[in-house]
Every structure is written in C-alpha cells, then in structure tokens.
Amino acid sequence: MTSYTLDLSIISKYLMAVGLQSAEFVPPLAIAAYAMSALSKSLVLPAGTIHASQELEFFQPVPMGATIYCQGRVAQKLSRGKLNLLTIELSALNQAKEKVLSGKATLVLQN
Amino acid sequence: MDQELSLSEIRQGVNLPPVIKNITQKEINLYAEASGDFNPIHIDEAFAAKTPLGGTIAHGMLILAYVSEMMTKAFGQKWISTGKMAIRFKAPARPKDIITIGGIINSIEHRGDTPYAACNVEAHNQNGEIVVTGETMVKL
Numbered sequence: 050m051t052s053y054t055l056d057l058s059i060i061s062k063y064l065m066a067v068g069l070q071s072a073e074f075v076p077p078l079a080i081a082a083y084a085m086s087a088l089s090k091s092l093v094l095p096a097g098t099i100h101a102s103q104e105l106e107f108f109q110p111v112p113m114g115a116t117i118y119c120q121g122r123v124a125q126k127l128s129r130g131k132l133n134l135l136t137i138e139l140s141a142l143n144q145a146k147e148k149v150l151s152g153k154a155t156l157v158l159q160n
Numbered sequence: 161m162d163q164e165l166s167l168s169e170i171r172q173g174v175n176l177p178p179v180i181k182n183i184t185q186k187e188i189n190l191y192a193e194a195s196g197d198f199n200p201i202h203i204d205e206a207f208a209a210k211t212p213l214g215g216t217i218a219h220g221m222l223i224l225a226y227v228s229e230m231m232t233k234a235f236g237q238k239w240i241s242t243g244k245m246a247i248r249f250k251a252p253a254r255p256k257d258i259i260t261i262g263g264i265i266n267s268i269e270h271r272g273d274t275p276y277a278a279c280n281v282e283a284h285n286q287n288g289e290i291v292v293t294g295e296t297m298v299k300l
Contacts, residue, residue, distance in 0.1 A: 066190035067225040068181060074240055076232075078225040079194075085221065086196040096200045097211055099249075100220030106244045110237060 050118040050142075051087035055079070060113060074110040080117060080150050081105055084139040088121025094135075098158050101134070105152040111143060118142045124153070133158040164236040170277055170300060176263040179230040183218050185255040191222045217252035223292055226261045227281055234263075235277070235298045247281070247294035258286040263296065275300040 053059070055075050063079045064072060081103075111117060118141065125136040134157055141150040163177045185205075192203050197219055200207040208216040224247060231239040253259055263281035270276070277298045283291045 062190070063194040066187060066194040067222065067229070068187070069229065074237070076225065076228060077240055077243065078221060078228045081224070082195040082197070082221050089196065094199070096207065098199060099201070102246075102248045103220065103224055104244075104246045105224075107240060107242065110240045 050120045051083075051090060052116055052118050053083045053087075054114070054116045055083075055111065056114055072113075074112055075115070077105070077107045077111075077150060080111060080119075080141050081139065081152060083117065084119040084121055084141050084150065084152070085137075085154070087119035088137060088139065092121075092123060092137075094156065095158055098156050101155040101157050103152065103154050105150065107150055108148050109143070111149050116144050117149060118146070131159070163233040165234050167300070170235075170265060170268070172265055172267050174265045176230055176234045176265070176279065176281075178260055178262040179226055179233065181226050181259045181261070183253050183255055183257045183259060185216060188216060188218050188222070188255065191219050195219065195221060197221070213252060215254060217254055218257075220249050220292075223249075223253055223259065223261075223283055226259065227263075227283065227292065227294075227296070230261045230263060230281070231279075231296055231298065238298050238300065242299035244297045245281075245294060246296075247292050249292055250290045251285075253283075253285065253291050257291075259283050259291060260285075266295075268300075269297075 121139045124138045127134040137154045139152045261283040263279045279296045
C-alpha cells in the first residue's frame, strides 16, 4: 500500500487543477486520483492509454491532513484485436484502516 | 454549499444544478502535476498530434472530478460519504472545449428504510457531443 498525507500543500494543487476554491473535506476524486497514482508505481502503462470507464464508491469523508493508504491491482486483462483492455481495482483506507473509497477502472491500451 | 438541494427538492425528475468548465491545456497540465498522471496523450502536444486523437485530451479523472463537483454541490456531505458513480467515457474533452456537466434525479429508491437518489449524469461539450455519461447514487 502507498500512503499519502493529504496536507494542504498537496490538496491545494489538486483544488487549483480542478478549479475549486476550497473544500471542507478532501474531494473524493482526489483520493481516487492518488489511488490510481499508487498503482502506477508498480504498473507502467504505455503512452496513449485511454480511460474507458470508471466506477467509484465513497464510504466516508476524509478530513484535510489525514493520511490515506491506497492500493490498486490489475483484476483482468483482455485482448481484442489491436487493443488490450485492462480492468484495475482501486481502494483507499484511512488511518484507522477503514475503507474510504473503492473503485474499478477500465483502460484501453494500444498494442 | 448554497446550491445543495433541500430534502423537499430531492425528488424524481429534478435537474441537478449544472457545472460548466472551460478546458485549457494549462488546467490539463496542472491536473497532471496534481495527480501524477503524465501520460503524454494529455500533456505532449507533439506526441498527441500523431495519435488517432489528433491532439491532447483532458484526463478522464479530471472530467470525473467535475461530475463529483456537481454531485457535491447538489447533495453536500451525503455525496462525499455515500456516493457511487458508474461512468463511461464517450468522447475526449479537448483544450478549448466548454464542458457542461448536468444530471437529473431519475428515481428515489428505498433499500429497507433508507432512501437513495438515483441520478443520470452527463457531460457534453459546446457542440452538444456527449463526453461522459453514467449513473450516480446517493444515500439520503
């Protein structure tokens, strides 16, 4: 698992990027982004990979300054002609090891 | 959260207040820095020009962030604490696009005694082309 401490310096970059002035809690899509980033440490995706679909579920808010623990894994890989479809499962836990987010992404990789 | 829907407003057929975003390469680059996703399809114009997409595109997760912003504005902490989304990416969002993210409460469902708002959500660009479509659900 990869841990992220979501202090203001990290979250402010995210807020600026998505056009939010402020947030009471860490935006759940920020947590999803960090969970995807955690996976990229162990899975190198080829340039040009496209996001085809995304499922996410949020279980509790994450306060600013909290530490989350993220992991991702490849759940399925399918080949269809010139394309590879990858299904990725994501999850994030809080400091009490309670689930805050889970999800599944489908990515399309060019051969 | 001044656009948050009151309980009396949460009913079938109610449109969610839309969110409108201008996509720029600058914001795409900022999102790459914030998320750690430096896929050149998003940030390398020379690379992207040689792909079938013909140019850089916004991260799918950036567009989902806008969907989540719309849901947060409508449902407040209920979305952040219990939200579910299932989204399909239909077309890329490109620099200079104006993306409108909207939704509608499709139904109020009950699981036991607990009500949920089931919504259809959609984002389209200035040409009316659908960028993302999907469903969300929030515990009320």
